[in-house]
Amino acid sequence: MAQIIPLYQNWLIAIKESDSRSAFSAVYTKFWKDLFVHALKRLKDEQHAEDIVQELFVHFWEQRQKLDTEMNLPAYLYGMLKYKIVDYFNSCKAKPQLLAYWAEDMHQYVIDHPEELHAYLHLEGLLDQELQKMSHNMREAILLKWDQLSIKEIAEKLNLSEQTVKNNLTDGSKRLKRSLLLHSDGQYGVVLGFAFQSIAMLIP
Template sequence: MSQVVPLHRGWLLAIKERNDKDAFGAVYRVYWEELYNHALRRVRNEQQAEDLVQELFIQLWEQRERLDTMMNLPAYLYGMLKYKIIDFFNSNKVKSQLLDLWATDLHHYVQQNPDELEAYYALERLLDRELDSMPLNMKQAILLKWDKLSIRDIAVQLGLSEQTVKNNISVGSKRLQHALLVNNSDAYSTLAVLATQSLTLLLAY
């Protein structure tokens, strides 16, 4: 570690003070693969993971004049990547893509584990019961959100304010997740976890 830190500082000094592309290339070669693998585990798409890491290094170069040469470089790079992944997940387009991905995962899991089919149907019945117990506006807001309507479109269709729609979806989402976690016989099964993740993603806005 005593050798690594001075090496990092040397790279950072060269990048900051001399616009040294060789030093920047060294940082890129050392950290690109592990940052890419970290991003891939989160976003589960090779091209998206590669794009995120490329954006990170472009930003690092563009902001080189403001670099702290005494900083912990790996921690800084992972911190940058963390916020890029958060922005990625906050993208409405990505939410739709990931929802399809989780739904596919759920389908494949049941196909590969036919003994879980009854548990899958039990989860469906559990969610149906919880939906039926909700106030009508809350149930309708959630079902329309499942159809990928925007908050504005749902508000127009139900004759409610956008804030009321958001409140109904937020409360309804928590009720559904609570039902999965509390009323399911095995709340930590792979099936229940996949279902909870799908719900969380679907009802985010």
């Protein structure tokens, strides 16, 4: 069991039992910068990183009555941050790299295995980079297929023949697989498996 730092425990007791804003402020001051830097490394966006850390502390305060005063406070905060980063990537609908088909399964897996967050973000980045290199029709066909549209529906939406859509999906899936194999060095185990499963669903 991790050693409990008395100062942190005193803060937790004061927050939980006395609604101490001064103790909460002390926690905020102690951890905000490091959490922000950690989030920024993952998100590459200062505003989003700041927003996520702010949300983390709001949640921390709102859940103060449920705090375990004997927990490892730094581990708890960084654990919360990991989940919020995963939530961000799975809820940011404006991002074309969001792979809706595998998001739910990956979300639960990474929550259960937070040590896999880096692999998840890395592979998502690789897939996004390859998607951005594709022609508009190929990329849109793939994203629409991941949204579970049929070949016919995709063809109508993109004003293409069904055979052209099938060709785009087949060629696009090959490119995505090749990119993962070339740039992941065959690593990332289960997470890589999820990615390949999502790509397999593209094949007509």
